[in-house]
Amino acid sequence: MSLERLRELPAYAPALLGAVALAASAALAWAYDATRDHIAAAEARDLRASLAQVLPAGFADNDLLGDTLVLDGPRGAKVKVHRARRNDAVRGAVFSVAERGYTEDIVLLMAVDAGGTVLGVRVLKHRETPGLGDKIEAARHPWIEGFAGKSLAGPTRWAVKKDGGDFDQFAGATITPRAVVKAVKGGLEFFEAHRREILGEQS
């Protein structure tokens, strides 16, 4: 039977659509399987690079990816805490915090030392307005470096300047820095609340 005759059959259109959908699904399933390990490896590499960015060089000598602890986070979600050790003693912790920004959650990675002082903060993921809110990226603006050395105990007022705090906002974007400041403060409070578990101290 020729293709033209075949195409006239009532069952041809649904069969064709089904076949295309099946072929597409098969291709996607295969691609997912073929790329899964590579993507996981690439993400682990990314995480390692981010960890190296928030921690000062030589701060830890352990593999932070393998030394983790899962705790109840500030927003009801589980938070994975990476412990930074040198000579087996826990000197600090790295974990991620999230806060709703202008469009969706801004995800940050932050490192805190055992005394509750911020070592470094980096943005892992955000969808803020390009050219405005994306100044929270370290590659675009040094603003995010301003968190290092700050703690809840110090004189720092944890708000943007517009709200009477110590942190700059950007021209045209207040919501984004406000969310980041709130997230970092929340992260410090989370650290304080779980200090014993994270540092492995006995009560």
Add this chain to the structure above:
Amino acid sequence: MSTRLGAVAREGLWDNNVVFVQMLALCPAMAVTTSGSNGLGMGLATTAVLLVSNVLVSAIRHAVSPQVRIPVFVVLIAALVTLVDLALNAWLHDLYKVLGLFIALIVVTCAILGRAEAFASRSGVLASAVDGLAMGLGFTLALTAIGLLRELLGAGTLFAQASTLLGPAFSFLELRIRGFDGALLMILPPGGFLVLGFLLAGKRALEHRRRAAARAVAPGLELREPSCR
């Protein structure tokens, strides 16, 4: 045959440019063109998908019955974009981190379905490939032009972050105008529409002048208006 392919290429790059003439894909065009690098990245990713989708659609055009052609094309394009997304994420992870946001946006680019429907479903594989490539590069050209202008006027830079997209060898492209931080408006959505409007007007004026020049040289010999689809 080669002149016909040349005409197809010319259509895609200029005469029937996706953004400037067909006015398609304006949603991603406005959303990502806040810098030249972003525009270039989105354009190149779209070109790749457009090329492959055009070839695939053209290859199966005889087997597809008219009643279900749109769903078939949609499934094909969506699968293709997802494949590109996964492959980039796995093997070109650094590029993916820059382009990742845009890859998913390609699906909503009606330009791709538009080319499948208007060209590839009724043309040969080679012509469809040329059409996909030319339309994609025309799209890239438009996005890069809009992006560069908005970046220049809005942030006072040119091709900022080009090295993350193209590799460190291209960092010479990154320029910065000292003492000029730009007018924020141009980075915000209104700036996109303003720049697009002025570019459209510029293209019109250029073609108008060309036509007038041609008329002055050969009176009575009207050049054909660019066909509208």
